[in-house]
Amino acid sequence: LxxxxxxxxxxxxxxxxxxxxxxxxxxxxxxxxxxxxxxxPGRFGLVHARFVLMHLPERERVITALAELVAPGGVLVLSDAVDLTSDRTPSTPYTAVMRAMWQGLRATIGTDVSWVPSYPHLLRGAGLQSVAAEIHVPPLLRGSPISRFWADTWERGRAAMLATGLVDDAAVDGAVRYLDSDDCAALSAGMLTVWGWEPR
Structure with a gap:
């Protein structure tokens, strides 16, 4: 508060x-x-959804509905993950397992981060003004909070990741060891935060 x-x-x-x-x-x-x-539930000076919309269907409709909750002069802020493991990303134990994680999440609960970069366009389409964005990419360092987060996430989602056929148990275990090594040279998934203001 x-x-x-x-x-x-x-x-x-x-x-x-x-x-x-x-x-x-x-x-x-x-x-x-x-x-x-x-x-x-009312109208608010600040409406913030963090790591929510990427898991939901009908995302464009939900963004429009959230914009309608913003009071005049207020701001809508959306934060979601962006996948930085493109086809040109160097192959590492980390990137292979991350690709399996995203595919497993999509198959099991519908997560889709591929459209997150379109948030600025969608906020403008919802009538918001002064739309802007920034991306945060935390460093993958041995023992860092984000490295521990990914290792824990992979363990919890191991079954769904293995079901993709992209990785096996040895690959997941190898990626966990890679994160905890000084050889780790990969980019974490980023967090894209986009905001727009409701006209007064």
């Missing part, structure tokens, strides 16, 4: 049990589905 410079925050999630377990002054929790027709 203090960092955002606001007195109250409404946190929305389909499963709000973890939010409800840690009540905080000024934090209201709403268990709801933002994709549901008629979802309209």
């Amino acid at each position: 203090e960092e955002a410079g606001v007195a109250r925050v409404l946190a929305v999630d389909r499963d709000a049990r973890f939010l409800s377990e840690r009540p905080a002054p000024g934090l209201d929790v709403l268990e709801a589905d933002i994709t549901a027709p008629g979802f309209a």
Whole structure:
């Protein structure tokens, strides 16, 4: 609340049990589905969705609906992952496993980060102004938080990754060791953050 410079925050999630377990002054929790027709909890000075839309279908419709929740003079901020393992990326244990991870996520829960770079265009199409963006790519260093995050993510998603046929157990284990070595020379997936302002 203090960092955002606001007195109250409404946190929305389909499963709000973890939010409800840690009540905080000024934090209201709403268990709801933002994709549901008629979802309209009010209008806000700041609407922020972080690592949400990349997992949802009908993304363009959801972005339009989120823009409608922004009060005049307010801002919509979207943050999602961008895959930096293109066909020209050097082949490493990390890049092979990341490609399997993205494909496994798409096959199991519908995650699709390929369209995330279109966010600026979509925000403009939703009527927002002064649209801008930035990308953050944390370094993959031995023992770094992002390296530990990917190793844990791969372990949790191992079955879906193996089902793609792109990797086997040895490849996943090798990628974990690669992240924990001084030889690691790869780019983490980035986080693209895009924002646009509702006209007054």
